[in-house]
Amino acid sequence: MQDALHPDLLNVVLKSLAFMGGIGAVFGLGLAYAAKKFAVKTDPKVQAVRDVLPGANCGACGFAGCQGYAEAVAGDPNLSPGLCAPGKADVAALVAKITGKAAPEVIPMVATVFCRGGECKAGRRFKYEGVKDCRAAILVAGGDKTCIYGCLGYGACEKACPFGAISMGPENLPIIDREKCTACGVCVAACPKGIIHLTPAAGKVHILCSSHDKGPVVKKACEIGCIGCGLCSKGCPEGAISMDNNLAVMDYAKCTHCETCVLLCPQKTIKDMLDPAKEQAERIKLPRKEPQAKAAGGK
Amino acid sequence: MLKDLFTIFIASAVINNFVFTRYLGLCIFFGVSKKMETALGMSMTFTAVMVISAALSWLVYRLVMLPLHIEFLRIVLFIGIVAGFVQFADTMLKKLNPTLYYKLGIYLVLITTNCIILAVPLLNADNNYNFLQSLTLGLGSGAGFSLALIIMASIRERLELANVPKPFQGMPIAFIVTGLIALAFLGFSGLITI
Numbered sequence: 001m002q003d004a005l006h007p008d009l010l011n012v013v014l015k016s017l018a019f020m021g022g023i024g025a026v027f028g029l030g031l032a033y034a035a036k037k038f039a040v041k042t043d044p045k046v047q048a049v050r051d052v053l054p055g056a057n058c059g060a061c062g063f064a065g066c067q068g069y070a071e072a073v074a075g076d077p078n079l080s081p082g083l084c085a086p087g088k089a090d091v092a093a094l095v096a097k098i099t100g101k102a103a104p105e106v107i108p109m110v111a112t113v114f115c116r117g118g119e120c121k122a123g124r125r126f127k128y129e130g131v132k133d134c135r136a137a138i139l140v141a142g143g144d145k146t147c148i149y150g151c152l153g154y155g156a157c158e159k160a161c162p163f164g165a166i167s168m169g170p171e172n173l174p175i176i177d178r179e180k181c182t183a184c185g186v187c188v189a190a191c192p193k194g195i196i197h198l199t200p201a202a203g204k205v206h207i208l209c210s211s212h213d214k215g216p217v218v219k220k221a222c223e224i225g226c227i228g229c230g231l232c233s234k235g236c237p238e239g240a241i242s243m244d245n246n247l248a249v250m251d252y253a254k255c256t257h258c259e260t261c262v263l264l265c266p267q268k269t270i271k272d273m274l275d276p277a278k279e280q281a282e283r284i285k286l287p288r289k290e291p292q293a294k295a296a297g298g299k
Numbered sequence: 300m301l302k303d304l305f306t307i308f309i310a311s312a313v314i315n316n317f318v319f320t321r322y323l324g325l326c327i328f329f330g331v332s333k334k335m336e337t338a339l340g341m342s343m344t345f346t347a348v349m350v351i352s353a354a355l356s357w358l359v360y361r362l363v364m365l366p367l368h369i370e371f372l373r374i375v376l377f378i379g380i381v382a383g384f385v386q387f388a389d390t391m392l393k394k395l396n397p398t399l400y401y402k403l404g405i406y407l408v409l410i411t412t413n414c415i416i417l418a419v420p421l422l423n424a425d426n427n428y429n430f431l432q433s434l435t436l437g438l439g440s441g442a443g444f445s446l447a448l449i450i451m452a453s454i455r456e457r458l459e460l461a462n463v464p465k466p467f468q469g470m471p472i473a474f475i476v477t478g479l480i481a482l483a484f485l486g487f488s489g490l491i492t493i
Binding site for chain 1 (some may be wrong): 364367383390393397423
């Protein structure tokens with residue numbers, strides 16, 4: 001048995017208590033002072049807008065993430081509340097309400113791939129054995145696809161999509177899930193061939209080719225490319241299709257989905273996305289074929 | 300004197316690199332080395348916090364703890380000092396330089412409980428370094444960590460595009476690469492003999 005506490009021990013305990021207590025108090029007071037002195041007044045609107053935004057930080061609005069847009073839209077009275085592409089009209093209306101601005105009219109858009117030349121429609125010019133990325137593949141003589149305008153199929157858009165709306169299909173063409181797509185435009189920027197465009201979601205008839213080559217060149221390169229024959233342009237009752245340098249271009253504002261062009265097109269480049277069942281049936285018909293490049297990489 | 304400081308700097312930055320030879324701070328190392336941009340931001344913030352916290356810890360340790368003979372409390376105290384300082388810097392930056400705050404603010408919070416930040420004041424205390432030597436150790440460790448982060452970030456950016464076998468994708472290949480760099484860093488041992 002020892003009698004009571006050793007005086008030295010007591011001394012140390014007291015000193016430690018005083019010291020740690022003192023340090024704690026100094027830090028506490030210092031931080032409280034700092035918090036008061038350096039307090040930043042935050043606009044409650046910013047937080048409200050931030051809560052409404054989807055929070056994907058995709059940058060479609062042109063600001064550094066959702067926080068950046070929230071601050072900008074709350075602070076700048078002239079900035080449109082409808083810049084958030086993923087949020088579409090609902091978010092635009094909410095943001096407009098919070099910031100007290102007029103609700104803008106937002107046309108729902110969706111990303112569309114303007115190429116149908118998959119593995120079995122347009123082949124490969126050579127065997128590409130490099131980094132499996134479109135941006136790397138394009139550095140080698142413009143890519144290995146027979147069509148110089150066509151989709152390379154290495155999935156840069158799939159990797160870029162912040163919403164997981166793009167998957168590479170059996171033909172190594174990106175398939176865009178039109179439900180998940182928010183039209184943020186990240187894939188548009190990611191595609192080195194520039195064949196993904198934002199189109200109005202209401203526009204269902206698309207001329208899915210980007211080739212400006214002349215007819216014979218396209219025919220050689222791809223079974224399904226636009227040969228620039230102009231039949232659709234001449235046949236369209238609404239005058240919605242114009243020819244731009246050997247490529248038919250659709251004016252979605254004029255198109256009435258009459259499908260005349262779909263029937264007229266000798267190359268079947270024009271696709272009607274009105275009926276999902278029809279699209280599904282067509283996809284099943286396509287023969288599955290593993291792309292060369294993938295097979296080589298797996299060895 | 301100068302030679303001594305140089306030795307401490309080189310030793311802490313390269314020979315005893317915290318990440319590759321002492322295996323400290325690995326969580327942040329793997330967490331922020333995915334992109335060069337974040338790696339650079341983290342490196343700068345880390346080095347700044349390291350030097351300042353080394354200085355603060357040295358002052359408190361030397362002026363208060365040693366005279367009172369309560370050195371055994373140093374781990375608790377150093378954590379407190381770093382956390383307090385980081386919190387203070389966070390509040391201050393937000394007000395004084397919002398641009399810098401949005402660039403480096405997220406890293407500041409991550410640093411608070413980092414083990415390298417804690418190891419530097421502890422090493423300073425154990426080695427009885429004077430004020431300048433403590434600062435140099437802080438700076439050297441910061442430089443060493445930055446070096447590690449930048450090397451790793453540049454490798455991982457390339458790994459993103461490489462054809463890595465499925466079981467090794469992501470973290471496993473990062474660990475293997477780290478192991479290889481650590482082996483390479485062993486080559487620095489014996490660079491300076493004290």
